[in-house]
Amino acid sequence: MTPAAPTFSLDLQFPAVMGIVNVTPDSFSDGGRFFAADAALEQALALVREGASIVDIGGESTRPGSELVSLDEELRRVLPVVEALAGSVGVPISVDTMKAEVARRTLAAGAAVLNDVSALRYDDEMAAVVAESGCPVCLMHMQGMPKSMQDDPRYDDVVDEVLAFLEERMAFALARGVREQQIMLDPGIGFGKTVAHNLALLDGLGRFTALGRPVLLGASRKRFLGAILGAEPSGRTIGTVATTVIGYLAGAHVFRVHDVKPNFEALRVALAVREGVVAP
Ligand code: 7PJ
Secondary structure, eight states, X not given: OOOOOOSSOSOOOSSEEEEEEEOOGGGGTTTHHHHHHHHHHHHHHHXXXXXXXXXXXXXXXXXXXXXXXXXXXXXXXXXXXXXXXXXXXXXXXXEEOSOHHHHHHHHHTTOOEEEETTTTOSOTTHHHHHHHHOOOEEEEOOSSOTTTTTSSOOOSSHHXXXXXXXXXXXXXXXXXXXOGGGEEEEOOTTSXXXXXXXXXXXXXXXXXXXXXXXXXXXXXXXXXXXHHHOOOGGGOHHHHHHHHHHHHHTTOOEEEESOHHHHHHHHHHHHHHHHOOOOO
């Protein structure tokens, strides 16, 4: 079967800021799912005003120690939000999911990018959904699964091993009919990694561009920043901006962040320096 034409291709203006839209159970606590979808829409529009050129919607927490949610629950969280955003948010909608059925249903509702933190390993049908839809997909490295991945992560050489993993997942995707142009790659900061592993990956990020595909960096407010700064998540914004600039200079393309405005401003300054791009 010939894959459908992609609704959105990866020839984004790089660097791109991907704004995180949280769809957590808490957002449902005061007023039901309609209001949750409404609040998510407001949040997404605000992120786009601040400079996001993709928004990422996730209904299953993949934070360390978290339990996976059922298909029904994930759909209940994510689908109304994608429906509310599609056609009104003005930028491509990415869905952070490991489940083929969530991918299918949200793509049908107007999502345009899949962000699979399992890199097509969790659900056997995910590769076929990606191949048939033709949509961009992010393949991310994770050692273990969220529930236990921080228990005792070990590597001989974290950069070598994460690179080899992403090469293998890319080959797997291609063998299942995904086209190379659909693929983005992500070292998976915080996913089965100690502070030292995360720092080594950030320091070695330049090596990931050798894989020939856009690199996505997701370091926003993560625990290794707390370990360096002694700060709670809300106090990790400037630390996150530092990772964005480091990532940009190392050749990363997409920056998945909570705080769009400061990260976007830092990227504009970095872009002015490196590319001479000056625009208000
Ligand atoms: C990432 C993600 C990441 C990609 C999360 C959090 C945890 N997807 N989803 N990369 N992190 N591609 O935001 O703290 O780093 S959820």
